[in-house]
Amino acid sequence: MATKKVTYKEAITEIEEILEKIENEELDVDELAEQVNRVSALITICKDKLHKTEAEVEKILKDMNQ
Amino acid sequence: MATKKVTYKEAITEIEEILEKIENEELDVDELAEQVNRVSALITICKDKLHKTEAEVEKILKDMNQ
Amino acid sequence: MATKKVTYKEAITEIEEILEKIENEELDVDELAEQVNRVSALITICKDKLHKTEAEVEKILKDMNQ
Amino acid sequence: MATKKVTYKEAITEIEEILEKIENEELDVDELAEQVNRVSALITICKDKLHKTEAEVEKILKDMNQ
Amino acid sequence: MATKKVTYKEAITEIEEILEKIENEELDVDELAEQVNRVSALITICKDKLHKTEAEVEKILKDMNQ
Amino acid sequence: MATKKVTYKEAITEIEEILEKIENEELDVDELAEQVNRVSALITICKDKLHKTEAEVEKILKDMNQ
C-alpha cells in the first residue's frame, strides 16, 4: 500500500479493475482481504486528492469573485 | 488432515474432485469415510478462511468509512 | 472364511469372479456350496464394511453440521 | 456300486464315457446291464449331490438375506 | 449243447463262424444238422441273455426315474 | 456195397473220382459197369443221409421259431 505516487486516474482504474475481478469471481478468497485493503487504500488516496482539489478550487473561485 | 497450508482455491478444487469421485463411484468403499472426512476438513478450513476474510474486510471497510 | 483383511474392492472382485465361474459352469458341483458360502461370507463382510462406513460418514457429517 | 467317494465331476465323466461306449456298441450285452446300472447309480449320486448342494446353497442365501 | 458258460459275444462269434462255414460250403452234410442245432442253441442263449438284460435294465431305469 | 460207414463227404469224393475215371476212359467196360454200380450205391447212401439231415434240420428250425 506504499505506492502513493499513483495518479487519481490510475487509482480509479485500479479500483475498478479490482471491483470487476471481485464481481467476476476471478479473485481467490485468499487474495480478497489484501485486495479489499488495496481498494480501501486507493479510495482513501483519491478522497485525499479530491479534498485537496476542492479546497484549492474554492480558494480560486473566492479570489475570482473579489 | 494436517496440511492447513492449502489455499482456498486448492481446497475448493480438492473438494470438488472428491465429490466428483464419490458421484462417479470411483472411490473404494474403504476410502469413502476417509475422503468424506477430508472433504469435511476442507470445508471447515474454507469456512474458517471465509470468516477470517469477512471479519478482515469488515474491519477495513469500517476503517475506511470513518 | 478367515481372511477379514480383504478390501471391499477385492471382496467384490472375488464375488464377481465366483459368480462368473458359476455362470460359465467352471465350478464343480462339489465346490458350489463352498463357493456360494464364500460369496455369502464376502457379501457379509462388504455389508459390514458398508454399515461401518455409513455410520462413520454420518458421524462426520453430523460433526460438520454443528 | 460301492464307491461313493467319486466326485460329481468324475461321476459325470464316467457317465459320459459309459454312454459313449453304449452308443458306440463297444459294450457286450453281458456287460450292458451292469454298465446301465453303473450309470444309473452315478446319476443318482449326482442328483443327490445336486439336491444336497441346492439345499445347502438355499440355506446359505437365506441366512445371508436375514 | 452243454456249455452254457459261453458269453453273448462268444455265442455271436460262433454263430457267425458257423454261418460263414455253411455259406462257404465248408460244412459236411453229416455235420449240418448238428451245426444248425448249435446255432439254434446259441441264438436261444443270446435271446435269453437279451431278455434278461432288458428286464434288468428296465427295472433299473424304472427305479432311477422314480 | 457193405461199407455204410462212409461219410457224406467221402461218398461224394468217391463218386467224383469214379466219374472222372469214367470220363478219362480209363475204365474197362466191365469195370465201368461195376463202377456205375458203385456210384449208384453211393448216391443212394448220400440221398439217405440228406433226407435224414433235412428232416432233422427242419425239425430244429421249427423248434427254434417257436
Added chain:
Amino acid sequence: MSDQQLSLFELQRQVKGSLDDTFSMPVWVKAEISEMTVNRSGHCYLDLVETEPGTDNVIARCRATIWSYTFRMLKPYFETTTGQVFTEGLKVLLHAKVEYHEVYGFSLNIRDIDPVYTLGDMARQRREIIRRLEEDGVFEMNKELELPLVPQRIAIISSPTAAGLQDFLDQLHNNPHKFVFYTKLFPAVMQGNEAPGSITKALEQIFEYEDLFDSVAIIRGGGAQIDLACFDNYELAFNVAQFPLPVITGIGHDKDDTVIDMVAHTRMKTPTAVAEFLISGALRFSEELKELEKHFTELVNDQLEENKNRLNDAADQLNHLVNQMIVSQQNRLNIARIQLANRSAAFLKNQITELKQLSTETRNRTVRYVTIQNHQLEQSGNKLNFAFRKQVFKNKSLLQQFQNLIKFRSIETIKTEKKNLNLIQEKLRLIDPQNILKRGYSLTMLNGKILKSVQLVKEGDLIETRLSDGTVESMVEHKKLSDQ
C-alpha cells in the same frame, strides 16, 4: 390670310378669352414641383415641370400660384396626409384653374392638391429604390455584418442641435450598469434635401476611422415626422447598406420604415431605443459572463461531487461485492456439504443395491447352475435309456437275422446237395454202357479190348460185337479210313 392687325393687348385678351372658354372649370393636372417660393404674405409661387419618362428632359413647364389662404389649408393637410414636406421635387396632382394674364402670361392657380397621388408616387419611388438596391446586391449587406458582442464604441450621426442627441448621450453614459460607452458625434443635416448628402459625408468621415468604432448610430430626435422623405434616398441607402460597420438607426418615427431603416443593421424607432438596445446588449453580455462563471463553478463542483460519489459508490460496491462473494462462497461450501451428504448416501445406497444384486445374482446363477446340472443328468438318463434300447433292438435284430440266415443256408445247402446228387445220377445214367447199348449202339472188341481205331485191326481179325441183349462174333473182311 387675315390681314387684321391686332394690338398685343387685344391678342392677349383673345387668347385669354379662348382659354377661359376652353378651361372655364379647373382641371386636374399631374406635374412635378421644380421650384417653390413662399413670399412674405404667404402666397406660394411654384414652377411646375413635366420631364420625359426615364430622362430629365423637360417637356413642359409653367408657373403656378397658391394663394395664401388656400396654401395655409392645403399645406398641413398634404403634409399630415403624406408625412412628406410640401416642397420641390414632389410629384403632385393639382386641381388648378388655367389663367392667362395679358402681362404675365400663362399660369395655373392651384385650388386643391390630392395627396393620395403623391403618396402613391412616393411609395413607387421607394419601391424603386429597394428594387435597385436589391438588384445591386447590397440590400442585406449591412445586416450581414456581425454586431460585436458589446458595441461600446459608437459613431453617432446626428444633428448636433437635436434634442434627442443629448438625451441619447445622457442615457448611454449614465446607464445604471456603469457600462462605459465611447461616443463620437459626426454632425449631419438630418432633414430636407441636403440630408442625404450630409449624412453620406458623415459616413465617409467615419469610414476613415473605421477601426475605432464598433458601430454607427444614425439618430434624429424630436424632428417633425414629415421630414423623412430624405431617408428614402437611393445614394444614401446604397452607402449605408455597404458600410463596413453595423449601422443602427433611430430616426424617430412610428410610421413605415424608411429605406435607410430597411438597409441598416438594426432599426430602432427612437434614439432612446437605440441607447437601450446598446445598453441591453452590454447587459446581456455581462449576464452571460456571470452565467458562464456560475456554470463553470457548478461544473467544477459537479465534477468534485461526482468524483466523491464515485469513490463512495466504489466503497459501497466493494462492500456489496465482497459480501456477495462471501455469501456466494458460503453457499458454495453449503452446497458442497449437502452434496457430500447426498453423494455419500447415494454412493452407499448404490453399494448396498449392488450387494443385493450380487446376492440375487448368486441365487439366480446357482439355481440356474443346479437346473442345468439337473437337466444334464436327466438327459444322461434319457440317453442311457435310448442307447440301451437301441442296443437291445439291434441285438434282437441280429439274432433274428442269424435265425433267418441259418434257416436259409441250411435249407439251401440241402437243396444244393440234392441237386448235385441228381446231377450225378443223371450223368451216371448216361455213362452206364448198358444204357448206351440199349439205344442201339454197340461195342466192338478185339481180343477182349474195345476197338477204338480202324488202324488197330487187320483184315481177317476176329472181332466180337456186344449188343444190349448178347454178343456177336465176326471176322474183319474189309477196313476203310474215314476222310477227314
